[in-house]
Every structure is written in structure tokens, then in C-alpha cells.
Amino acid sequence: MTGSLITQKKIAKVFKQLVIEIGFEKVTIAKIMLASGMRRQTFYDYFQDKYELVDWIFRQEAIEKIEDNLAYEGWEIIVENLLKYFEENQVFYRKVLFFDGQNSFQEYYTRHLEALIHQVLVLKKIENEEVEQSDHQFLEEFYANAFVTLTIKWLLSGCKVSAELFARKMKLAFLMGFEEKTK
Incomplete structure (x- = not known):
């Protein structure tokens, strides 16, 4: 180091x-x-300022759990590990959730989750079907935003359900959403 x-x-x-x-x-x-x-x-x-520091912390600690593992971990494990990280750091993230702008938690989280969603779509073979690129991008954005919104709600509630249970519910939502399309 x-x-x-x-x-x-x-x-x-x-x-x-x-x-x-x-x-x-x-x-x-x-x-x-x-x-x-x-x-x-x-x-x-x-x-530059404390907002950039929050961004750095998020990229250094949370995003590495997504991007560093995309090549060799299943998306379900990545989601669970990410949620465990948030559960362990929930007090910090609850306190920084309320600032907006170019360095906001929500913006970075959404953008990086889109890469994970892309992997899920590839695994579910949606890319191989006749789905237009604009529809594919819409699905990535839709699921990333849904995931971010639910994660924030979960954090603000004090992580009342465990990270493991929350990860299972997120996996179920993803799979049910893709099930009809992949049949």
C-alpha cells in the first residue's frame, strides 16, 4: 500500500x-x-472537499465489492456482500444519504449497479434475445434505480431485516422480473 x-x-x-x-x-x-x-x-x-471524500470512501469500500468481483463472483454473492457492507456501515451511510449533487451516494451507487445489472441480464440471456439496445439500457437503469431506492429505504429503516434476507428478496425480485422474458 x-x-x-x-x-x-x-x-x-x-x-x-x-x-x-x-x-x-x-x-x-x-x-x-x-x-x-x-x-x-x-x-x-x-x-477537494468532504463531498469528494464521501465519494472516495464509497468507491474505495463499496464499489470495489461490485467491480472487483464481477469477473469471478456470481451476482447474487456480490449483492449479498454489498448489502453486508452497508449493514456494517449503516450509521455512516444514513448520515450521508441526504446530500445531492454530482457526488451523491445515490448517483454513484446507481451508476455502478448498472454494471452489475448488465451482468445479470447477460446471465439471463436477455442480450441474446431480440431486445433492442435502448430496451436493454432501460432495463439496466430501471433495476439499478429500483435497487438503489430499496437499499436506501432499508438503510434508513435501520436495516430491520438482515443483509442476507434483504439480498434474498432482491434476488427474488430480479429473477421474477426476468423469468417471463427468458421463457
Whole structure:
């Protein structure tokens, strides 16, 4: 691990801890760097602002569970692992869910889930059938948005059902949605 990645992870760890303790809105760059024992300029060597830091955390921790495993894991395992990650980090994500814009959790999550949905569509042979490209893209967008919306609702409810059960329900929804098309 390079020194810069170690520094980024240290900043991220302190940031996550502060968000959990005092809330996203009250966390400042000065507070992050004071708690991390680093000078303020070090933050700006890696991140433009706390929104970019949230994006980096999401890409570093959550997205790797999707993209790094697409080539060799089944989509069901990827979904379950991703939901377990969210369950373990639910307090942090509940506190950062409410900001919008180009770095929003929802935007990044949706975009990266579309790659997973694409894999599901390929596995279900929808690509091989006579489905137009625009319809294929619509399905990817539709299921990614549905998945994101349900994940957010689940997080905001405090993950009342386990990640494993929620993953099973998501798998059922995917399979039932594709069942008629694949017959």
C-alpha cells in the first residue's frame, strides 16, 4: 500500500468516525485533520472537499465489492456482500444519504449497479434475445434505480431485516422480473 493510500484511508477513517459522532453537516476539514493529527493542507492534497471524500470512501469500500468481483463472483454473492457492507456501515451511510449533487451516494451507487445489472441480464440471456439496445439500457437503469431506492429505504429503516434476507428478496425480485422474458 502506498503512502498516499495510507494517508487517504486514515483521513477517511477519521471522517467516518466524526460523521457517526457529530453528523455530516457538522464535520469540517479542520475537525477531520485535527482528529487525524495531520496538517490541513494534507487533506487538500487528496480531496477537494468532504463531498469528494464521501465519494472516495464509497468507491474505495463499496464499489470495489461490485467491480472487483464481477469477473469471478456470481451476482447474487456480490449483492449479498454489498448489502453486508452497508449493514456494517449503516450509521455512516444514513448520515450521508441526504446530500445531492454530482457526488451523491445515490448517483454513484446507481451508476455502478448498472454494471452489475448488465451482468445479470447477460446471465439471463436477455442480450441474446431480440431486445433492442435502448430496451436493454432501460432495463439496466430501471433495476439499478429500483435497487438503489430499496437499499436506501432499508438503510434508513435501520436495516430491520438482515443483509442476507434483504439480498434474498432482491434476488427474488430480479429473477421474477426476468423469468417471463427468458421463457
